[in-house]
Amino acid sequence: MMPQITTIPARSGKATQIQKGQLIKLINTHGEQVIDTWAFNALDVTEFMSMEHSRVHLLKLRPEVGDTFITNQRRPILTLLEDTSPGIHDTMLAACDETRYKLLGCSEYHQNCTDNLSAGMAELGFKKQETPSPLNLFMNIPWTEKGSLTLGRPTSKPGDYIALRAEMDAVVAFSACPQDLLPINGPAQQPTEAHFQILSFP
Amino acid sequence: MMPQITTIPARSGKATQIQKGQLIKLINTHGEQVIDTWAFNALDVTEFMSMEHSRVHLLKLRPEVGDTFITNQRRPILTLLEDTSPGIHDTMLAACDETRYKLLGCSEYHQNCTDNLSAGMAELGFKKQETPSPLNLFMNIPWTEKGSLTLGRPTSKPGDYIALRAEMDAVVAFSACPQDLLPINGPAQQPTEAHFQILSFP
Secondary structure, rough: OOOEEEEEEEOOOOEEEEEEOEEEEEEEOOOOOOOEEEEEOOEEEEEEEOOHHHHOOOOOOOOOOEEEEOOOOOOOEEEEEEEEEOOOOEOOOOOHHHHHHHHOOOOOOOOOHHHHHHHHHHHHOOOOOOOOOOEEEEOOOOOOOOOEEEEOOOOOOEEEEEEEOOOOOOOEEEEEEEOOOHHHHHOOOOOOOEEEEEOOOO | OOOEEEEEOOOOEEEEOOOOOOOOEEEEEOOOEEEEEEEEEEOOOEEEEEEHHHHHHHHEEEOOOOOOOEEEEEEEOEEEEEEEOHHHOEEEOOOOOOOHHHHHHOOOOOOOOOHHHHHHHHHHHOOOOOOOOOOEEOOOOOOOOOOOEEEOOOOOOOOOOEEEEEOOOOOEEEEOOOOOHHHOOOOOOOOOOOOEEEEOOO
């Protein structure tokens, strides 16, 4: 039986429960869409995947296939098992939020990854406590020797996917980043949908 | 009148209130001590200096003199006004905690920056809600082009100091990092005290 495909609508968020040992496959359907990604312990959402703890654990700015992310309690939560993209992802930048768009000049409400996380969690009945620093999949933030960062064009192509294995029963949340004022989702500045599947292995 | 000097005892934490416009001068008295640093809005400690939001704002991995850190609500909180050290500080790694030392092999309780933050805040009557990702002053974490991180030797010398200006009424907390199992506080692996002063300008 083909595993069900779930759509993450453009500019929106979606969360799902995943059991320890299951894989979640995230597909960059149209190729250049950044997906902000979070994971929470399903039994206690105050424990969550932490970029700052994972950087200590991995001693890397950017994860590679085989690497395991840890929580703010330093326990394994997700392993990057497969990646068909060139492997350019970001662990350093905060999720966008309404304030970010106001500072960029928006006078009206703009969809944002922080609210998308809340909405995705609320659909599953979880009240989100805070917005952990996200794993920004497919986001290209090159750094220089001196530490300057730039907002680069995603290097992923349509259909590229990554597979993450759950190391504990978890809630995984995705936001198809609604950023359309800066070219972080590609030069067209046109946020697109993405898709995910949960795969179980015997 | 000489401003009062406060000691941050070796392996311990200390917090202080500081008014908007005041400067806090942090002195690396013995030269190679890493100081984990946090700042909170004095009126609402759920608003705090955020490394991930500051990296978006500054587009830098490492702050330089003149740079302003922002909070998780993207408001200015501290400005790095002066730095007599070579300017090597870290914004990427989580504070150490009891779990970190257990994973490094400690079978008994080990002092740690997370508990030092709590203790410093408690002395002022604040109940800490969480441990934001710290500004690790004087911590030397070199990165490579591919994103590998290493735990480097501090480049600061005895008496080096940094001055931070408060951009809002804030609580600033410091922890003289108790790490003595790794050479992050210098090859002697001997955590030392540090000092700070609050300076007011007319």
